[in-house]
Amino acid sequence: MDSARRVTIKEVARRAGVSYQTVSKLLNGQVQLAPATEARIFEAVRELNYRPLYSARSLRSQRSRTLGYSWTPTPPDQANQILDTLLQSMLHAAEAEDYHLLCFPHHADATRQLDSYIRLYETGRVDGFILSSVEYDDPRVIHLLGRGVPFVAFGRSSAGLEFPCIDVDGGLGLQMAVQHLLALGHRRIAALAWPEASRVGENRLSGYLRAMREAGIEPRPEWVRRGEGRVAFGAQAAAELLDLPAEIRPSALVALNDPMAIGAVRTALRRGLRVGQDLAVTGFDDTPLAHYLQPSLTSLRQPIWEIGQRLICQMTDMLKGGRPPEPACSLLAPELVVRESTVPGTQGRPEDLIL
Amino acid sequence: MDSARRVTIKEVARRAGVSYQTVSKLLNGQVQLAPATEARIFEAVRELNYRPLYSARSLRSQRSRTLGYSWTPTPPDQANQILDTLLQSMLHAAEAEDYHLLCFPHHADATRQLDSYIRLYETGRVDGFILSSVEYDDPRVIHLLGRGVPFVAFGRSSAGLEFPCIDVDGGLGLQMAVQHLLALGHRRIAALAWPEASRVGENRLSGYLRAMREAGIEPRPEWVRRGEGRVAFGAQAAAELLDLPAEIRPSALVALNDPMAIGAVRTALRRGLRVGQDLAVTGFDDTPLAHYLQPSLTSLRQPIWEIGQRLICQMTDMLKGGRPPEPACSLLAPELVVRESTVPGTQGRPEDLIL
Numbered sequence: 045m046d047s048a049r050r051v052t053i054k055e056v057a058r059r060a061g062v063s064y065q066t067v068s069k070l071l072n073g074q075v076q077l078a079p080a081t082e083a084r085i086f087e088a089v090r091e092l093n094y095r096p097l098y099s100a101r102s103l104r105s106q107r108s109r110t111l112g113y114s115w116t117p118t119p120p121d122q123a124n125q126i127l128d129t130l131l132q133s134m135l136h137a138a139e140a141e142d143y144h145l146l147c148f149p150h151h152a153d154a155t156r157q158l159d160s161y162i163r164l165y166e167t168g169r170v171d172g173f174i175l176s177s178v179e180y181d182d183p184r185v186i187h188l189l190g191r192g193v194p195f196v197a198f199g200r201s202s203a204g205l206e207f208p209c210i211d212v213d214g215g216l217g218l219q220m221a222v223q224h225l226l227a228l229g230h231r232r233i234a235a236l237a238w239p240e241a242s243r244v245g246e247n248r249l250s251g252y253l254r255a256m257r258e259a260g261i262e263p264r265p266e267w268v269r270r271g272e273g274r275v276a277f278g279a280q281a282a283a284e285l286l287d288l289p290a291e292i293r294p295s296a297l298v299a300l301n302d303p304m305a306i307g308a309v310r311t312a313l314r315r316g317l318r319v320g321q322d323l324a325v326t327g328f329d330d331t332p333l334a335h336y337l338q339p340s341l342t343s344l345r346q347p348i349w350e351i352g353q354r355l356i357c358q359m360t361d362m363l364k365g366g367r368p369p370e371p372a373c374s375l376l377a378p379e380l381v382v383r384e385s386t387v388p389g390t391q392g393r394p395e396d397l398i399l
Numbered sequence: 400m401d402s403a404r405r406v407t408i409k410e411v412a413r414r415a416g417v418s419y420q421t422v423s424k425l426l427n428g429q430v431q432l433a434p435a436t437e438a439r440i441f442e443a444v445r446e447l448n449y450r451p452l453y454s455a456r457s458l459r460s461q462r463s464r465t466l467g468y469s470w471t472p473t474p475p476d477q478a479n480q481i482l483d484t485l486l487q488s489m490l491h492a493a494e495a496e497d498y499h500l501l502c503f504p505h506h507a508d509a510t511r512q513l514d515s516y517i518r519l520y521e522t523g524r525v526d527g528f529i530l531s532s533v534e535y536d537d538p539r540v541i542h543l544l545g546r547g548v549p550f551v552a553f554g555r556s557s558a559g560l561e562f563p564c565i566d567v568d569g570g571l572g573l574q575m576a577v578q579h580l581l582a583l584g585h586r587r588i589a590a591l592a593w594p595e596a597s598r599v600g601e602n603r604l605s606g607y608l609r610a611m612r613e614a615g616i617e618p619r620p621e622w623v624r625r626g627e628g629r630v631a632f633g634a635q636a637a638a639e640l641l642d643l644p645a646e647i648r649p650s651a652l653v654a655l656n657d658p659m660a661i662g663a664v665r666t667a668l669r670r671g672l673r674v675g676q677d678l679a680v681t682g683f684d685d686t687p688l689a690h691y692l693q694p695s696l697t698s699l700r701q702p703i704w705e706i707g708q709r710l711i712c713q714m715t716d717m718l719k720g721g722r723p724p725e726p727a728c729s730l731l732a733p734e735l736v737v738r739e740s741t742v743p744g745t746q747g748r749p750e751d752l753i754l
Contacts, residue, residue, distance in 0.1 A: 114490075123686065127486075128479040131482075132504060135505075139515075146465070146499050147490055148494065149487060149490035149493075163450065313693070333692075
């Protein structure tokens, strides 16, 4: 069967010597026939390499067996360190359940973006969605919940908005980073954070505040710097922190993402400081090149493969109706990967020290 | 219309006071009605927010308006620096043509991977494919060509295998890198290459050989090192090159990708060499963090956004039948981004010097 021409159900019926309705009912599990007849039909299916047309099957079942996914693009000077792993994980998990992923573009305009979601669902192209980069009062969450459209999110939203969700416990991650620095003897620890409107940022920052207070240290207002999570901001914020009077000048800082940490390290190096000694720095996300920076960067790694698997499993379970959708959020712990930016002389991969 | 319940064509017909066959024929452009009747039907469509079911439309048109895409995952210690940009570009271009991208997982087993392609096409889930990471005698190319399945590839295959394709001229890129090094006064220039089985690798390497010979320098066999394109290999190969006798020891090397270049830089730094002076190094792909390495890395940047746009345009043109599929490959030039690893003291972004 090397031709691209599609075999029809009528040809299968002719070869098996039955009506096409009989073939259709058998293949849809709507009828049981004499064993010899069934065997003849299945043999014809195999010989002709018949495959039911997706659109016909979908029209019958009212299911597309397709999930929609769109994501916020990463600025061109940053690596999207999780996209490949997250997509591959979701694609493999979906394939195992006979689902596929339909990807659609991100639009900065929220109304246009929402329209993409609604149109895909209403035209029956997808049975539901996977969301990521979920923010406070996320309009996608509010609209999809309101319309009863099935979805599972990578990330929480505002308190009170409850829906099926998997998230990395960023607060726990920052707590681990701060405890690591405290154990190394640091007491004046600053944080490079995002603006307060960032849901992910506030989750992560809460762990910094908690760990400091648990150690009996009240974080000074000057120690929390907020800005966009880019290298330039990290460099600038670190410069301001290093200009503080000696008695409150931080000897360590935790950045809520790797680009800010990279910026802070650059500032320290430019000032001739020994990174890891005069200033210790941690990042978040464990960008693939964190290991190759000089010095290599201590960072928090998210269990992305597992997240992809869980997102799809939870989604297909919901669609199968096997379990009621749980509007609860599962939190997964990140790993702290210790490198030279906090412990000079640390050797990297494969000896990366994971706490 | 805030309910997720789907509006049927019969409800539209009832509201407009016509038969549902009339609505169907009008919406499919098969009939012209009295202007007042058409206006009434379109008003009902708008009021009820009716959207034709995708699977029904697809079954009628025998077109899924969906393109399949699968890609080779990047090892976890490397950033896939093009995936996000390539996908976003393709998704936007596809949306503009009312197409969507169906992503499916990569399988290392070639037979299993081929089966995914064939099944998606035969069941009518996709109208064709976008291929990337195309190799010599790529089994996907051979099978899809043989079955007459439409596809457009990012990357060429073997000479003689002709199909619609967009590629970056890697040979031109390496030629630019070598000419840059020659202009800086280097004469003993080595290359860190992939094994000969790599189609992309041989394309790129040919530019190194060409530029050297055009400058009257016959590349010595010792100067071409082949191995897997990882940091560890780059570090090892650079060590071997730096151990060559002084009269043939390279003062510069071009790596066919950034990880090998990063490895070479690490070796040079460990030996106390001044990178950019004692040893100049260039990479390929302009990984997002190339700018943040110490020293920052001179590299070749591919026009990924444009490639994504062209891949989809060529594909949808083919499917529309507006133009005959051209089995020719369009070659796009990469840009050389000069940084400290070849010119010490070069300031980086936004002053990155693009040659």
